[in-house]
Amino acid sequence: MSSTKAKKQSYQLLRGMKDILPEEERYWRFLSERVVDFARRFGYSRIETPVLEQASLYLRSSGPSSDVVTKEMYVFTDPGNERVALRPEGTPGVVRAYIEHGLLNQPQPVKFFYMGPMFRHDRPQAGRFRQHTQFGFEVIGDQSPILDAQLIMMGYRFYKDINLAIQIDVNSIGCSVCRPRYVKKLTQFLTDNKKSLGLDDQERLKKNPLRVLDSKDPNLEPVLQQAPQSVDFLCDECKDHFVLVLEYLDELDVTYNLNPRIVRGLDYYSKTTWEIIETARTGGQDSLGGGGRYDELLHTLGARAKTPAVGFACGVERTITRLRANDIAVPTLPKAGLYIAQLGKEAKKKALRLFTLLDSEGYHVAENLSKDGLKTQLESADRLGVKYALIIGQQEIVDNTVLIRDMENGNQETVDWAKIVPEIGKRLEKGVNSKRLERQQPPLLPVQPQ
Ligand code: HAM
Numbered sequence: 001m002s003s004t005k006a007k008k009q010s011y012q013l014l015r016g017m018k019d020i021l022p023e024e025e026r027y028w029r030f031l032s033e034r035v036v037d038f039a040r041r042f043g044y045s046r047i048e049t050p051v052l053e054q055a056s057l058y059l060r061s062s063g064p065s066s067d068v069v070t071k072e073m074y075v076f077t078d079p080g081n082e083r084v085a086l087r088p089e090g091t092p093g094v095v096r097a098y099i100e101h102g103l104l105n106q107p108q109p110v111k112f113f114y115m116g117p118m119f120r121h122d123r124p125q126a127g128r129f130r131q132h133t134q135f136g137f138e139v140i141g142d143q144s145p146i147l148d149a150q151l152i153m154m155g156y157r158f159y160k161d162i163n164l165a166i167q168i169d170v171n172s173i174g175c176s177v178c179r180p181r182y183v184k185k186l187t188q189f190l191t192d193n194k195k196s197l198g199l200d201d202q203e204r205l206k207k208n209p210l211r212v213l214d215s216k217d218p219n220l221e222p223v224l225q226q227a228p229q230s231v232d233f234l235c236d237e238c239k240d241h242f243v244l245v246l247e248y249l250d251e252l253d254v255t256y257n258l259n260p261r262i263v264r265g266l267d268y269y270s271k272t273t274w275e276i277i278e279t280a281r282t283g284g285q286d287s288l289g290g291g292g293r294y295d296e297l298l299h300t301l302g303a304r305a306k307t308p309a310v311g312f313a314c315g316v317e318r319t320i321t322r323l324r325a326n327d328i329a330v331p332t333l334p335k336a337g338l339y340i341a342q343l344g345k346e347a348k349k350k351a352l353r354l355f356t357l358l359d360s361e362g363y364h365v366a367e368n369l370s371k372d373g374l375k376t377q378l379e380s381a382d383r384l385g386v387k388y389a390l391i392i393g394q395q396e397i398v399d400n401t402v403l404i405r406d407m408e409n410g411n412q413e414t415v416d417w418a419k420i421v422p423e424i425g426k427r428l429e430k431g432v433n434s435k436r437l438e439r440q441q442p443p444l445l446p447v448q449p450q
Pocket of ligand 1: 088089090091120122127128129130131132133134136137138265266287288289290291292310311312313314315316317318
């Protein structure tokens, strides 16, 4: 062998990225089915926007002082010399699509949901990935506080239904009319306490003092507990809005905590903000989901009319991690009810035909067509727990038949090829796992041409 042979390179997952292996599939399937079901029940239509957008979209929306944009966004110049970014979050793309496709002309509000990958060049640590998946719900075109309450309730119900104990922390950060007065007061307070602020928080104080309230620095905790609270500075409109949100939540029996520190890490929020936190893990832990109102974002991104909006999004990986950590059972994937086994060259061809025939009739069929030994195939059938094995050997080829073997009691019966479909139909009538599940792809939102 040549000593100059190039050394084989081995490839590894990029830091902060995650492979989703088949053993996790049922969690993903479970959650995405729940999301689609929720969306249908509450009247939301699916929207999917591209993973790649103009970088300036996020600069203008998520905000030039947010960590997401300043430190975490994957930005690059594409071969066409355009500055593009991998989306760090879903909301700006949905808003862009709403404006660009003139959805303002549809009956308002328009309710969207989405589920897809987001990219943040975060410092890798537990619960933080550089590619993560969010499902989100956005309502655009209505300012009523009842929508904020309904969305909070949806997040609450979603996690309650999947048996994760969560709490909702709510706050109001006011609007562009009343927030400046609050930010001034907060800046004064934090400046007076500057010696307690670490370097990161001193930087935040310069760029966006609200974000200091989000600090995870335990030494700052006693100081922040004394900080002025945004709810004490709300204008009448924001105050009335917040009171109504809380009244609706009481009506809906949603338990919530008023938390003056929920200011959120993105710049577009106004009025109501909230986070969904696992009850067992409160206190500086990453939240499962979060959201809020963003009444001014559409105008910032070019909508002509005033277009209020509200929404929230949750992290799928974090949710799955918590489901697993709490040993919460999720349904197993549907299993095949039939197994096709074959022996011999001609039988292999016929088995291929039988598989196609039964699959097109809607049966969920397992096989191992690349294998030769009948014993190995029947052992696989046994392991899979199928009800019947359909065997094609030399004799069956000659007679144009199929041997049906009941895997529970070992009884076997020979059936004419022409009668195999009705025969299977009779046997699996009462059986579970016989027909495969329809793969339900929710239709995409029909976008109206302008
Ligand atoms: P966000 O709070 O930045 O909000 O992200 C929503 C959720 O995504 C978080 O609560 C968390 O579960 C998950 N998440 C965020 N970053 C990571 C990460 N690096 N690794 C794993 N999971 C992560 C938003 O993105 C807003 N767009 C939500 C929204 C919708 N507001 C209004 N409408």
